[in-house]
Amino acid sequence: MMPANPFMPGAPPSQERTGRLEKQVARVLRAGVTTAAAVVLVSGLFYLARYGAEPVQLGVFRGEPEPLRRVPGILNEAARLGRRACIQFGLLLLIATPVLRVALACAAFINQRDWQYAVISGGVLAVLLASLLSGLR
């Protein structure tokens, strides 16, 4: 039984709804990480099979080639089963997981008509998308 909370007079119903949100959030996080790790693992094995014998060149910073820096480029190359692009696609899935989680929370806040927190999570979502979309150009 829930003890009375002095700060949340109408707590029980919203608590229950938050509980459902928490389960959904946990599910999104788990699914995102598992999918991303699986994609990276499989394409990583293909990558090692193909490039395993080549020398490593990471001592000097050159930056990734242009297609592997942009979201559309990664999707294009990954669709053609480029090994490095497929790994990069897995990383993209991983980066997208927290973004999806924030979007989910934003939707839940709107659903609860909690406008204050809908705006706050909308702001977080905007910053995240701005950073991801800086890779779209």
Next chain:
Amino acid sequence: MQRLPKDYRTALRPGYRFWHRTSRRHGWGTLGSTSGREETRGLHQGPLGPPRLARYPFSPMTVLAFSLVVGSISLLAGLVGSLTGLGGGVVIVPTLVLGLGVDIRYAIGASLVSVIATSSGAAAAYVEEGYTNLRLGMFLELATTAGALGGAYLAARVPPAAIATIFGLMLLGVVFFAPRGGQVRQSPRSTDPLATWLRLEGVLPPNEGALPYRAARVGLGFGLMVLAGVLSGLLGIGSGAMKVLAMDWAMRIPFKVSTATSNFMIGVTAAASAGYYLSAGYLDPGLTMPVMLGVLAGALIGARLLHRLRTRVLRLLFQAVILVLGVEMIYNGLAGRFLP
């Protein structure tokens, strides 16, 4: 025929690999491997041989050997990091940079992606247990994501030597201010108007006595969170210690809620700078793949072992390692051993 300098004679041996520098690019190669279009630099412009930190133990490693080495190091770091609660990311970057001669920008990118993976995995468990305060997390993520974007922007503009030095200082900070959390310091009577307006309050789960709590000093906590975000974006770490400090010490949130909510926020903070890193070309799939898979596997094993092991000695040992790495990073940063 004019006698060649000694360097050239060794370099003329078939199969001898050396570090060549040209006007366009540099890298490992044999004597003829620079194309004619690229003008090689004369000896007066600097000695032949690899720059000091951009070296490999033997000749350049093959991708397979490199991936196996990096994967095992990451596994160990993820395991010990999750057992001690200090996070694995903090040792990955210095090990890659100092031990394997990887450029610090690639190392930061790989570490940050592994942070997203472990934080999201751990956050899922905490959220289900009911310690995480979603509202508090969401509000403070406003600060950390903005800070992280700024930090990632800085990382592309600050010279690597400076990043290394700041990284070293951060490592020393982790050792001395690592969150311990013994004392219960709740202030349910907090009267911060911001906390009231934003409803930054909650109740501990029933197995912890179902105590209510409310955030104090919200402004201070928010400011510290911006700083934590900047550090995360600049150094490619989760900066969980600083987040816990901001909530536990500044905002007087119960320790377990602080750590759970911090873990929850780390993934979102890291995602903010990861998007930027991607477009700046910091995310190399060949390096990020073994780091991310290794750290994730290590963290998963660590979570299984956590309830069965006494971690005090391990924690002390790990703190010693972090201390040494911190000093080493500062020394190398200040001694100018990093390529610009």
